[in-house]
Amino acid sequence: MTNTSAISTEALRKEYGSNVAVADLTLDVPRGEIFGFLGPNGAGKSTSVKMLLGLVQASSGQAQVLGTRPGTPATMRQIGFLPEHFRFPEWLQAGELLDLHGRLAGLDSATRRRRSAEVLELVGLSEQRTRPLSGFSKGMLQRIGLAQALIAMPALVFLDEPTSALDPFGRMLVRGIIRELKQQGTTVFLNSHLLGEVEATCDRVAFIKQGRVLHTMPLDSSTTTQLVVELRVGAAPPALLAMLEQFTGNAVQIQPPDTATIPTNGTTTLALLLADPTQLPALAQHVIAHGAHLYALTPRRTSLEERFLEIIGTSDSGQ
Amino acid sequence: MQIVATLTWLTFHEARRRRMVVAALLLGGLFVGLYWLGLQAIVNEMNNGDVPFLVRQGAYNFLVVAALYVVHFLTVMLSIFASVDAISGEIATHTIHTIATRPIRRWQIVLGKWLGYVLMVTLYLALLCGGIFAVSWLAAGYLPPNPIAAVGLLILEAIVLLSLSLLLGTQFSTLTNGVVLFMLYGLAFVGAWVEQIGAFLQSSAAIRIGVISSLLMPVESLWRRAAYLMQLPLANAVPTPFTSASLPSTAMVIYAIGYALLALLLALRVFGRRDL
Numbered sequence: 001m002t003n004t005s006a007i008s009t010e011a012l013r014k015e016y017g018s019n020v021a022v023a024d025l026t027l028d029v030p031r032g033e034i035f036g037f038l039g040p041n042g043a044g045k046s047t048s049v050k051m052l053l054g055l056v057q058a059s060s061g062q063a064q065v066l067g068t069r070p071g072t073p074a075t076m077r078q079i080g081f082l083p084e085h086f087r088f089p090e091w092l093q094a095g096e097l098l099d100l101h102g103r104l105a106g107l108d109s110a111t112r113r114r115r116s117a118e119v120l121e122l123v124g125l126s127e128q129r130t131r132p133l134s135g136f137s138k139g140m141l142q143r144i145g146l147a148q149a150l151i152a153m154p155a156l157v158f159l160d161e162p163t164s165a166l167d168p169f170g171r172m173l174v175r176g177i178i179r180e181l182k183q184q185g186t187t188v189f190l191n192s193h194l195l196g197e198v199e200a201t202c203d204r205v206a207f208i209k210q211g212r213v214l215h216t217m218p219l220d221s222s223t224t225t226q227l228v229v230e231l232r233v234g235a236a237p238p239a240l241l242a243m244l245e246q247f248t249g250n251a252v253q254i255q256p257p258d259t260a261t262i263p264t265n266g267t268t269t270l271a272l273l274l275a276d277p278t279q280l281p282a283l284a285q286h287v288i289a290h291g292a293h294l295y296a297l298t299p300r301r302t303s304l305e306e307r308f309l310e311i312i313g314t315s316d317s318g319q
Numbered sequence: 320m321q322i323v324a325t326l327t328w329l330t331f332h333e334a335r336r337r338r339m340v341v342a343a344l345l346l347g348g349l350f351v352g353l354y355w356l357g358l359q360a361i362v363n364e365m366n367n368g369d370v371p372f373l374v375r376q377g378a379y380n381f382l383v384v385a386a387l388y389v390v391h392f393l394t395v396m397l398s399i400f401a402s403v404d405a406i407s408g409e410i411a412t413h414t415i416h417t418i419a420t421r422p423i424r425r426w427q428i429v430l431g432k433w434l435g436y437v438l439m440v441t442l443y444l445a446l447l448c449g450g451i452f453a454v455s456w457l458a459a460g461y462l463p464p465n466p467i468a469a470v471g472l473l474i475l476e477a478i479v480l481l482s483l484s485l486l487l488g489t490q491f492s493t494l495t496n497g498v499v500l501f502m503l504y505g506l507a508f509v510g511a512w513v514e515q516i517g518a519f520l521q522s523s524a525a526i527r528i529g530v531i532s533s534l535l536m537p538v539e540s541l542w543r544r545a546a547y548l549m550q551l552p553l554a555n556a557v558p559t560p561f562t563s564a565s566l567p568s569t570a571m572v573i574y575a576i577g578y579a580l581l582a583l584l585l586a587l588r589v590f591g592r593r594d595l
């Protein structure tokens with residue numbers, strides 16, 4: 001546990017009677033990271049978040065959030081939270097809700113006014129400031145919930161399924177907001193089972209199942225070492241294949257032509273595994289120097305979905 | 320303190336937005352208005368006939384105490400209905416999550432709500448009772464003895480119920496909370512009658528049952544004491560529904576204050592420790 005950690009837990013456990021919600025959560029999230037928390041339904045994601053927020057007392061284990069015990073007012077001053085089951089007093093107007101949360105966060109009235117306007121703008125609800133929440137759609141409520149989470153300029157934001165009620169535009173908006181938060185140095189703890197969303201925004205992900213972290217991995221392309229490259233060439237004589245195998249140090253596969261989606265035009269598609277993305281320019285040069293006609297060179301990371309099924313699925317077979 | 324004040328304000332704001340305030344004020348006004356009309360009619364009747372002074376005073380007294388009995392009943396209903404959902408409802412709908420994760424202490428949430436309800440019910444009781452006393456004075460030129468102490472006891476009833484309701488709300492669902500509160504009140508209500516009848520029949524067992532039920536829920540005995548304080552010494556000797564053959568003592572009042580305080584403190588403590 002270091003001071004540079006936004007969140008750091010050690011064997012955190014929560015039992016409800018004989019039911020174990022979280023078995024053994026050991027995590028370390030550095031400050032400024034966008035951290036994705038992935039797992040199937042009932043994996044203990046929300047309970048973990050609640051323990052980190054002090055809403056739920058851990059049965060055993062250690063947790064530090066921003067260097068202190070979870071849930072203390074000093075910690076919570078720097079934290080924003082959008083719950084999975086977002087519900088707000090519906091008799092309040094949007095602006096009043098933000099003002100209330102600003103007050104509870106200890107902001108003075110000038111800051112509250114300024115921040116309310118800023119976060120309403122951010123989530124695209126500026127026009128709805130004086131509208132009662134009772135008239136809001138589910139998506140609008142989730143947006144105002146996000147605004148509420150960000151009102152006090154938190155250093156750490158917990159977003160529990162933040163786009164569950166949003167349309168594609170809303171999802172794009174949230175992605176943009178998360179990227180903006182990263183630029184500001186805010187740590188984001190993103191709880192989600194929408195993998196595409198996590199893939200688009202997170203620096204690192206943890207796979208959790210039955211309250212245990214099965215695997216963590218970085219998603220940033222500069223730190224991912226291996227990647228699959230698709231190469232479309234005019235022809236694939238054995239000499240080219242031999243050169244590629246020597247270059248990559250791995251076997252090269254000739255892909256079966258996928259005529260349904262892409263017309264082959266007499267080309268051949270090869271799949272090869274590169275140890276490092278920095279090899280990409282050299283690979284292109286080698287192919288051209290070899291005299292081959294290069295139609296396409298597409299680096300592909302293994303999709304998170306594949307990894308998810310692989311990791312969660314493997315452990316499933318062992319149960 | 321600012322946090323508590325914010326949450327107290329929120330409770331008021333909710334009552335206002337949900338039109339609870341308008342409904343309560345309108346119906347309260349209607350009640351006082353009808354009472355005025357009725358009382359005025361009786362006063363006119365008494366002035367026409369040659370009714371002795373003492374009989375008139377007795378009648379006016381009975382009418383004021385009867386009106387206050389209605390207020391007592393309203394106090395019980397209002398205190399329970401207003402607060403029964405205050406904590407358990409916010410837990411059930413998860414509304415509490417965004418509030419409890421602000422840089423505040425959990426007990427501030429409970430205390431803020433408690434203060435909000437106590438102030439609201441106190442204000443309403445003061446208005447209703449003030450209205451009844453004012454009408455009685457204007458129409459009949461009559462004021463019962465100890466009006467302030469009686470209103471004070473009604474307010475204490477509200478505080479007892481609100482504190483218990485918030486305590487139960489930190490542990491049970493809204494429905495369970497409501498059922499428990501009404502059962503306890505029903506027990507105290509029946510217990511009080513058993514005690515009165517027991518006192519007439521000089522049955523110490525019946526009196527003991529009444530006392531035990533009052534200890535479980537002191538609200539009814541507070542009303543008995545308020546009614547006793549407002550009646551003329553002579554009226555208290557004649558059996559009417561408001562007569563107390565067995566008078567709740569000041570010890571019972573002190574017990575009720577302790578009861579409310581303990582319930583509130585427990586509510587603050589229990590809510591601080593539970594998982595949300």
